[in-house]
Amino acid sequence: MVESILFFLAGAAVAGLLALMLVPALNARAERLYRRRMEAQLPRSPGEFIAAKDAVRAEMAAQAARTEIAYARLRDELVAERVGRADEQLQLRAIAAERQAHAVARAELEERLEAARADVRNLKEQLAQAEVNRRDLERQLSRHDSEAKARTSAVESQAEEMRQALTEAEERIAALSTAMQDFLREGDGAPLGAPRVDVAPAGDPETAAPRAVPAPVSMEASRLREAVLRLRAFNAERQRPGDAEP
Numbered sequence: 001m002v003e004s005i006l007f008f009l010a011g012a013a014v015a016g017l018l019a020l021m022l023v024p025a026l027n028a029r030a031e032r033l034y035r036r037r038m039e040a041q042l043p044r045s046p047g048e049f050i051a052a053k054d055a056v057r058a059e060m061a062a063q064a065a066r067t068e069i070a071y072a073r074l075r076d077e078l079v080a081e082r083v084g085r086a087d088e089q090l091q092l093r094a095i096a097a098e099r100q101a102h103a104v105a106r107a108e109l110e111e112r113l114e115a116a117r118a119d120v121r122n123l124k125e126q127l128a129q130a131e132v133n134r135r136d137l138e139r140q141l142s143r144h145d146s147e148a149k150a151r152t153s154a155v156e157s158q159a160e161e162m163r164q165a166l167t168e169a170e171e172r173i174a175a176l177s178t179a180m181q182d183f184l185r186e187g188d189g190a191p192l193g194a195p196r197v198d199v200a201p202a203g204d205p206e207t208a209a210p211r212a213v214p215a216p217v218s219m220e221a222s223r224l225r226e227a228v229l230r231l232r233a234f235n236a237e238r239q240r241p242g243d244a245e246p
Helices: 002-041 046-186 215-244
Strands: 196-199 211-214
Antiparallel strands (some): 196 211
């Protein structure tokens, strides 16, 4: 163990001595190489120095030009980006305004839709009520038609009866007129105690003597004439609506 440590220390000492011996030679070699490299880089004459300085200036000018070009490009890009952002903001504002207008229009359309729905509901209710009224009117019309038909049939039957009565009255008037004429031609044929009506003969109404006609016959004739007149007036009034309908 001790021997190995002693061998290690002896080796380290020998290596240190060899390094101390080789360090000056290595340092000189490094100095020579560095000097050569610096001499190759640095100009050796004033012309080379001026040329190197001009080259540096040219390189700096080129670099400055490239920097200015890059700056101008970046500035243009920045301006374009700002313009694009401004356009985007304008578009966003336009979109926001359009959305607001759409919201307002949607609200108005919803209100109009609700009003239209209410109108539709009202129309449906009115339609239902109109349907009910139509059915009621149809029932009333059918009832009125039946009543009108019944009244028409009654009026027609009454008119037929009145026509028959008129015909009978005209026949009775004709018979009474014939009887009166026969009576007037035959002379005074009235029974005793009957009231008389003086009637002038047809020959000379101013000078002829009055002749008596039985009062019952005259009264019956008057009643028949009045009945005939009433029947004719009724027929005329009944025919007026029929004449006015066409």
